[in-house]
Amino acid sequence: xxxxxxxxxxxxxxxxxxxxxxxxxxxxxxxxxxxxxxxxxxxxxxxxxxxxxxxxxxxxxxxxxxxxxxxxxxxxxxxxxxxxxxxxxxxxxxxxxxxxxxxxxxxxxxxxxxxxxxxxxxxxxxxxxxxxxxx
Numbered sequence: 001x002x003x004x005x006x007x008x009x010x011x012x013x014x015x016x017x018x019x020x021x022x023x024x025x026x027x028x029x030x031x032x033x034x035x036x037x038x039x040x041x042x043x044x045x046x047x048x049x050x051x052x053x054x055x056x057x058x059x060x061x062x063x064x065x066x067x068x069x070x071x072x073x074x075x076x077x078x079x080x081x082x083x084x085x086x087x088x089x090x091x092x093x094x095x096x097x098x099x100x101x102x103x104x105x106x107x108x109x110x111x112x113x114x115x116x117x118x119x120x121x122x123x124x125x126x127x128x129x130x131x132x133x134x135x
Contacts, residue, residue: 041105043070047096053080060084062091064108088113 047068055063066080083091094108 018089041070042099042102043101043105045075046098047102048075051077054081058082063095065093067094067095069105086110099100 034057047070050068051066053063053066061082062085064080064083068075069078089110090113091110092108095106096103097106
């Protein structure tokens with residue numbers, strides 16, 4: 001019989017060691033799955049990079065990009081889809097955010113148009129030139 005002797009003189013028998021190894025293996029190989037919260041899914045493993053989706057413009061509609069979802073111990077791709085545009089609203093795409101040791105899916109949503117405007121440097125410079133021309 002195989003036995004391990006500990007420094008304090010105790011002995012761990014093979015059956016006990018085997019049982020401990022089997023339990024540890026079961027715990028470590030269990031699917032890391034996901035938990036669902038009101039804000040989205042929480043997963044431990046990083047999602048794969050997004051897939052490229054090629055679509056043709058459809059007037060009056062907006063393409064909501066697909067994304068990876070976690071089902072049990074595997075990732076699967078949820079295809080994108082068309083949604084009818086909403087007057088006065090813009091769509092904020094869903095995204096995976098890294099939060100501590102986990103990744104959380106933040107669902108996309110429509111929000112009222114307005115608020116923050118993001119400009120590149122050229123737009124800002126053009127605005128300054130226009131202001132100088134008026135002065």
